[in-house]
Amino acid sequence: MEAPSGGGSSSSSSSSGKARISAELQAVKRESGKTYSQIADETGLTNVYVAQLLRRQAQLKPETAPLLRSALPGLTDALLHEMMLPPMRSYDPNLIQEPTVYRLHEAIMHFGESIKEIINEEFGDGIMSAIDFYCSVDKVKGVDGKDRAVVTFDGKYLPYTEQITEHMVSRLRKQDGKPE
Numbered sequence: 001m002e003a004p005s006g007g008g009s010s011s012s013s014s015s016s017g018k019a020r021i022s023a024e025l026q027a028v029k030r031e032s033g034k035t036y037s038q039i040a041d042e043t044g045l046t047n048v049y050v051a052q053l054l055r056r057q058a059q060l061k062p063e064t065a066p067l068l069r070s071a072l073p074g075l076t077d078a079l080l081h082e083m084m085l086p087p088m089r090s091y092d093p094n095l096i097q098e099p100t101v102y103r104l105h106e107a108i109m110h111f112g113e114s115i116k117e118i119i120n121e122e123f124g125d126g127i128m129s130a131i132d133f134y135c136s137v138d139k140v141k142g143v144d145g146k147d148r149a150v151v152t153f154d155g156k157y158l159p160y161t162e163q164i165t166e167h168m169v170s171r172l173r174k175q176d177g178k179p180e
């Protein structure tokens with residue numbers, strides 16, 4: 001399947017359009033009877049990325065489309081086409097009221113400063129990318145035999161750049177008299 005050409009408007013560019021497409025994609029998943037993890041196993045994607053695709057929070061790549069269609073035969077050409085357009089990545093501000101989302105937010109707020117310090121200690125002054133980023137959710141048994149959720153954030157390290165004038169391309173172009 002080929003990627004859609006051009007930067008044309010997607011039917012999910014509005015919040016109502018996105019909600020409609022997402023609802024259709026969720027219905028296809030429900031009809032399949034498969035979990036996100038099962039679809040992930042069949043496509044080679046992470047379970048969270050599959051969920052992001054089906055919520056129109058990520059763009060389906062042309063080389064992955066046949067794998068996803070095989071895993072979810074109910075996907076129409078129109079839905080696959082829509083999924084290959086760049087999505088409007090957004091969130092509902094009311095989502096924080098959902099208890100699982102609130103607890104994830106609370107965990108990041110509680111542990112965030114320590115995580116930041118360890119990143120800086122291990123890597124230097126920088127951040128973890130949320131673009132070159134993998135995320136998964138796994139179920140494991142704890143030492144007490146009870147179920148535990150493991151949420152993995154796997155992001156590329158990005159060092160902060162010292163802002164040296166001679167490395168600033170736009171400044172160099174102005175000095176050379178070249179148009180910007």
